[in-house]
Amino acid sequence: MAVNSMQTLDRKRLAELHARELQQFIDRHPRSAAMHQRAKSSMVAGVPMPWMARWAGRFPVYVREGGGARITDVDGCEYVDLCLGDTGAMGGHSPPAVVSAVQAQVARGIAMMLPTEDSTVVAEQLAQRFRMPYWQFTLSATDANRSILRVARQITGRRKVLVYSYCYHGTVDEAFAVRDASGATRAREGNVGPAVDPAETTRAIEFNDVAALEQALADRSIACVLAEPAMTNMGIVLPQPGYHQALRELTRRHGTLLVIDETHTFSAGPGGCTQAWNLEPDIVTIGKAIGSGVPSGAFGLSAEVVHRLGLQRDADYEDTGGVGGTLAGNALSAAAMRATLEQVLTPSTFEHTIALATELRRSIERLIQSRRLAWNVVQLGCRVEYSFLPQPPANGTLAHDGADRELETFLHLYLHNRGLLITPFHNMVLIAPTTTAQDVALHDRLLTAAVDELFPACAPVTPST
Ligand SMILES: Cc1ncc(COP(=O)(O)O)c(C=O)c1O
Incomplete structure (x- = not known):
């Protein structure tokens, strides 16, 4: 016994x-x-x-x-x-290939507000691994998640985001929400200075609860589900058989975008859970390990999301509309990501x-x-x-x-x-x-x-x- x-x-x-x-x-x-x-x-x-x-x-x-x-x-x-910077150093600390690439790039310019070829190579690598054709860069996974919430709201015209109780997606206001015993969404305990009550921006449900998911999506107010494919920030919570299939089917049925955050689940393999489990998200976000800890983040968009974004004539995507950042996609991060993907996390x-x-x-x-x-x-x-x-x-x-x-x-x-x-x-x-x-x-x-x-x-x- x-x-x-x-x-x-x-x-x-x-x-x-x-x-x-x-x-x-x-x-x-x-x-x-x-x-x-x-x-x-x-x-x-x-x-x-x-x-x-x-x-x-x-x-x-x-x-x-x-x-x-x-x-x-x-x-x-x-x-x-065995902590490895809580995943920032999943490729090890200062892998020699990244050190060489970064040293060479430091001498050739760091932040020039112009692309280098490395960013294209990285985008191609990410596209092949995570099955999203179009990529853009940020300085962290948090930034990537914040950016895609704007994209999702813009193209769906909906305000709310669905997350799982006790998820973590970086310092993203919308994600600090939990479902309470009565089923209502409330701020997670300890939430520091929220701009608005997360109940206004977010619906929180439990992971692996298909009925709750169906109910939460039914009124079509949810712009996107922001999900880790397996939860990793409260121990590891694996999806139950059939959960991802239901998640994809229900989000499609209700016109909600599916965002898969692979920042930690990149541990599952070269293309994270998206590749390992044949997931079909609309958007993928990632950060931490892809640059071996050199500040880097990225989000990948499906062709359909990019097409819908292009139709948004009133959204100033290229200047002060609330996306992007001066240092995002800088030459140093791009060099670190390229070396990491090509030579370290192979x-x-x-x-x-x-x-x-x-x-x-x-x-x-x-x-x-x-x-x-x-x-x-x-x-x-x-x-x-x-x-x-x-x-x-x-x-x-x-x-x-x-x-x-x-x-x-x-x-x-x-x-x-x-x-x-x-x-x-x-x-x-x-x-x-x-x-x-x-x-x-x-x-x-x-x-x-x-x-x-x-x-x-x-x-x-x-x-x-
Ligand atoms: C799943 C997930 N997404 C995003 C982030 C945010 O990463 P960062 O703090 O590097 O922005 C984290 C951080 O732990 C995370 O676990």
């Missing part, structure tokens, strides 16, 4: 172990502590970007150097990095990274089984997530409600103190082309050791075949 670890988790023990790990962290990082202390007087919370305050220690470690799947901090501690590197992710997922499955943990693990290509629920959650709200921040923080700190980084949010592990089988084995050893300290009574049993 399976023992539910959450029922047997001793919170007092967890707190004691956490205190021990925190002390170890503080003792090992005097330089980072001093740098953070100094930064507190010039940066909000002492960090250049608020999420950096989320790392499990009392302060973030400061990086001396990153390369491939490794990071070294200013105290000389080395890490196997189809053959995905074979390597997905095989290692499969091994990592299996190692967690073995741990769950041998220690009889009521946890689950989910894989999406070279991305793996484990969470503290007996089954993978079917939607964002279940994933959100099942989170255990205390346990998560302890595990992150435990791994960190022993030279391994995973994302500071939930338990995401990502494999880069330079990640090795030894790195995956290290994760297995360390996670097993952490679990055995947490659940000393949970004697290993022989896994059944």
